[in-house]
Amino acid sequence: MQVTNKTGEHFGNVLIIGLGMIGGSFAKALRERGLAYLYGADRRVGELTLGISHGVIDAAAELDAATIAKMDVIVLATPVRAMESVMGQIKPHLRPHTLVTDVGSTKGSVAAAAQRVFGEVPSNFIPSHPIAGAEKSGVLAANPNLFERHMAIVTPMAHSNPDQLDLLYRMWRAIGADVVSMDVEHHDHVLAASSHLPHLLAYTLVDALANAERSKDIFRFAAGGFRDFTRIASSDPTMWRDVFLANKEATLSTLDLFTDRLADMRTAIENEDGAAMFGVFTRAKSARDHFLRLLEQRKGAPVKEQKALNLQVRSGSVLEGEITLPADKYLSHIALIMTALADGVSTLNNVQLVGDLYVTAQALRDMGVIIEECGNGVIRVFGVGRRGLRAPIAPVNIHESQTSLYFLLPALAVQSFHCEIIAEGELLLQPQTLLLQQLRSCGVELESAEADCLPLTITGGLPAAIATAQSDPYLAISQVLLNTLSGNAASAAQWLTVDPLARQVIGSFVGSSGDFNNSWSATELDIPADPQLVLWAVLTTGALPGSQVVINNVGQSQVVMSLISSLREAGMQLEWDGQTGLPEASVPLHRLVVRYSRLQKLIIDAKHDPKLQAFLPMLLSASAFAEEGGVLLFDQTMPYYFEDRLTAVCDGLRHLGAQVERTPDGITMTAHSLTGGQMDSAGDLYVVLALLLISARAAGGGIVQDCRLFLEEFPGWEDISGQLGFQCQLSV
Numbered sequence: 001m002q003v004t005n006k007t008g009e010h011f012g013n014v015l016i017i018g019l020g021m022i023g024g025s026f027a028k029a030l031r032e033r034g035l036a037y038l039y040g041a042d043r044r045v046g047e048l049t050l051g052i053s054h055g056v057i058d059a060a061a062e063l064d065a066a067t068i069a070k071m072d073v074i075v076l077a078t079p080v081r082a083m084e085s086v087m088g089q090i091k092p093h094l095r096p097h098t099l100v101t102d103v104g105s106t107k108g109s110v111a112a113a114a115q116r117v118f119g120e121v122p123s124n125f126i127p128s129h130p131i132a133g134a135e136k137s138g139v140l141a142a143n144p145n146l147f148e149r150h151m152a153i154v155t156p157m158a159h160s161n162p163d164q165l166d167l168l169y170r171m172w173r174a175i176g177a178d179v180v181s182m183d184v185e186h187h188d189h190v191l192a193a194s195s196h197l198p199h200l201l202a203y204t205l206v207d208a209l210a211n212a213e214r215s216k217d218i219f220r221f222a223a224g225g226f227r228d229f230t231r232i233a234s235s236d237p238t239m240w241r242d243v244f245l246a247n248k249e250a251t252l253s254t255l256d257l258f259t260d261r262l263a264d265m266r267t268a269i270e271n272e273d274g275a276a277m278f279g280v281f282t283r284a285k286s287a288r289d290h291f292l293r294l295l296e297q298r299k300g301a302p303v304k305e306q307k308a309l310n311l312q313v314r315s316g317s318v319l320e321g322e323i324t325l326p327a328d329k330y331l332s333h334i335a336l337i338m339t340a341l342a343d344g345v346s347t348l349n350n351v352q353l354v355g356d357l358y359v360t361a362q363a364l365r366d367m368g369v370i371i372e373e374c375g376n377g378v379i380r381v382f383g384v385g386r387r388g389l390r391a392p393i394a395p396v397n398i399h400e401s402q403t404s405l406y407f408l409l410p411a412l413a414v415q416s417f418h419c420e421i422i423a424e425g426e427l428l429l430q431p432q433t434l435l436l437q438q439l440r441s442c443g444v445e446l447e448s449a450e451a452d453c454l455p456l457t458i459t460g461g462l463p464a465a466i467a468t469a470q471s472d473p474y475l476a477i478s479q480v481l482l483n484t485l486s487g488n489a490a491s492a493a494q495w496l497t498v499d500p501l502a503r504q505v506i507g508s509f510v511g512s513s514g515d516f517n518n519s520w521s522a523t524e525l526d527i528p529a530d531p532q533l534v535l536w537a538v539l540t541t542g543a544l545p546g547s548q549v550v551i552n553n554v555g556q557s558q559v560v561m562s563l564i565s566s567l568r569e570a571g572m573q574l575e576w577d578g579q580t581g582l583p584e585a586s587v588p589l590h591r592l593v594v595r596y597s598r599l600q601k602l603i604i605d606a607k608h609d610p611k612l613q614a615f616l617p618m619l620l621s622a623s624a625f626a627e628e629g630g631v632l633l634f635d636q637t638m639p640y641y642f643e644d645r646l647t648a649v650c651d652g653l654r655h656l657g658a659q660v661e662r663t664p665d666g667i668t669m670t671a672h673s674l675t676g677g678q679m680d681s682a683g684d685l686y687v688v689l690a691l692l693l694i695s696a697r698a699a700g701g702g703i704v705q706d707c708r709l710f711l712e713e714f715p716g717w718e719d720i721s722g723q724l725g726f727q728c729q730l731s732v
């Protein structure tokens with residue numbers, strides 16, 4: 001099949017010498033797109049006959065004067081060691097206007113062969129190499145789409161003809177490849193590691209096992225793992241013999257590196273050193289996951305559409321029991337950074353590595369920290385010391401996690417390497433001016449994209465002390481971490497901006513001596529419950545007659561204490577009932593007993609802690625079932641996303657029949673009976689919690705839409721609420 005191409009581009013007469021799998025794929029790709037008239041030459045005549053009958057080439061050719069002289073492009077596609085004799089054959093007839101290239105897997109040997117044949121690599125000879133292939137060979141394996149969305153490396157010389165280089169780029173692009181340029185030596189080292197070594201291992205493994213004592217059973221019981229690892233051992237032996245003969249030095253050096261590492265693994269197994277194995281496996285997994293993501297991006301894989309998940313809540317639940325709620329994400333983040341940079345192995349209890357915390361954990365893993373998930377929320381972190389992070393092999397990807405940035409930058413600011421941080425989605429559009437200014441003001445070198453947006457590069461060093469107090473809790477903690485990490489005590493004013501519980505978390509590593517230059521000792525910590533979940537459990541229990549719940553792991557942070565005192569003022573029955581968790585813990589956990597209570601008018605105003613703003617969505621829902629409604633007043637400085645949340649909750653409440661009035665400085669809720677209905681959470685975690693609360697109290701229950709993110713971020717919530725008797729089910 002030959003078609004005319006839409007762009008009108010035509011590369012004229014193209015001769016492929018060596019019409020096997022790669023040469024055939026190249027020919028077919030050009031021919032099917034109507035981009036050239038294709039000739040083939042091969043020492044096996046049968047391949048040429050098949051090439052014509054299968055539409056790979058238009059005509060077979062000899063390497064004689066008439067053929068060579070009329071070619072616009074000649075492509076050498078034989079095994080690499082056969083190329084020298086082919087060059088010798090075409091040399092007498094080659095014209096300067098003909099572009100010559102090759103597709104060989106090694107480049108130094110091809111350039112050297114050209115030098116031997118022509119005296120120097122001719123300006124019209126520009127080597128290249130498609131990074132695409134298969135374990136098959138021969139023209140029947142030709143695939144016209146083989147190069148699409150794969151890379152093609154070109155290795156031009158200083159004196160290469162620029163027009164012919166341009167032609168080479170255009171030709172690879174025309175058949176779908178992404179072209180990159182590289183020097184010959186670099187190419188051979190990189191490919192020795194990424195392609196040649198894996199082939200050597202696969203061939204050697206299969207051969208060793210085939211000759212092993214129990215070989216019959218080894219092959220009989222080998223399954224997916226063996227097949228995946230050894231696919232490439234089915235590749236063409238001639239081609240690979242040539243590759244290893246042609247790229248000897250680079251292959252040997254990558255092989256030596258590998259055998260050293262394999263010897264380390266042998267020692268780890270012999271010594272039953274689980275930590276060493278775990279370290280290698282977690283780092284390797286995260287490196288491979290990164291590689292797969294890159295591959296997906298290159299292939300332009302469409303983002304999978306996920307169905308929205310809704311939660312349907314029935315009215316009339318009665319909650320009863322004792323619960324341990326998922327951990328506070330802010331405190332978990334601080335603890336994770338501190339444990340990663342402490343000396344020794346720390347244990348964190350009640351922590352789930354999900355959402356932002358997972359992103360930060362992956363970044364730390366990429367930099368050599370072993371983080372082991374032991375089940376039941378127990379995490380073991382093998383600290384590397386304050387300046388012990390290792391330069392990651394690829395940029396650190398924080399995806400869409402702004403929080404990870406606040407915590408990772410101070411840690412990176414004290415290391416001894418450069419690190420590039422990349423991100424995805426909306427985070428790429430958000431200027432990080434305040435955070436970057438803060439770091440630059442103490443001498444940290446940061447280069448960022450335009451308008452202080454990601455990606456950015458940070459160069460570690462020894463930052464100077466920083467002393468300004470910040471009211472934003474994330475900027476504040478970032479500043480305190482930076483001081484603590486660089487051995488400078490944070491100022492008293494700075495500490496005041498940080499919640500006492502966060503101070504206790506930091507204190508459990510650096511001790512109370514205040515000497516931040518000391519090494520940090522590893523420790524065991526219970527992380528208190530997430531305050532948003534605490535408030536949800538408190539308000540839901542308080543709303544449902546007959547309910548009584550004990551929350552086992554409440555941390556007495558400033559904001560939790562403010563919430564409790566506001567709710568007590570409105571008539572809720574809340575009592576402390578001693579401590580739980582680790583004995584003599586520096587971050588204690590408290591038991592909180594909650595009972596159904598008739599909530600009076602709920603008032604939150606300027607007298608209350610400004611941090612309560614983050615809890616307004618749920619407080620607003622609670623005021624919808626308070627006896628006399630509620631008044632929530634707040635100043636104008638709320639971040640826009642707080643405003644959006646309140647708007648979503650007000651809309652939801654109106655759907656259920658509540659009377660809600662927005663005023664310029666707040667919201668007034670008039671007591672009213674609530675019916676039931678569907679409400680859209682817009683995917684916001686805190687809106688979901690507020691709407692779940694109000695659905696439980698509405699006569700007809702409620703359906704809260706778009707809860708996927710909520711369920712992912714709080715994976716324990718469904719089980720815990722189910723144990724308590726909260727009647728709720730998933731629907732799509």
Ligand SMILES: NC(=O)c1ccc[n+]([C@@H]2O[C@H](COP(=O)([O-])OP(=O)(O)OC[C@H]3O[C@@H](n4cnc5c(N)ncnc54)[C@H](O)[C@@H]3O)[C@@H](O)[C@H]2O)c1
Binds near residue numbers: 020
């Ligand atoms: N197989 C892959 O995945 C892959 C990927 C990228 C690059 N390459 C490179 O592409 C080249 C071809 O590999 P392939 O997989 O297509 O192999 P192949 O065995 O399918 O094809 C090679 C062809 O060259 C012919 N040939 C050998 N010596 C010849 C000579 N002196 N004159 C004329 N023809 C001759 C053979 O008859 C055969 O048809 C190699 O240099 C290889 O390193 C291979």
Ligand SMILES: O=C(O)C(=O)C[C@]1(C(=O)O)C=C[C@@H](O)C=C1
Binds near residue numbers: 133134135194235
């Ligand atoms: O996919 C395969 O089977 C390949 O072996 C392709 C592969 C590789 O190692 O990635 C093999 C050799 C090349 O020179 C380029 C690509």
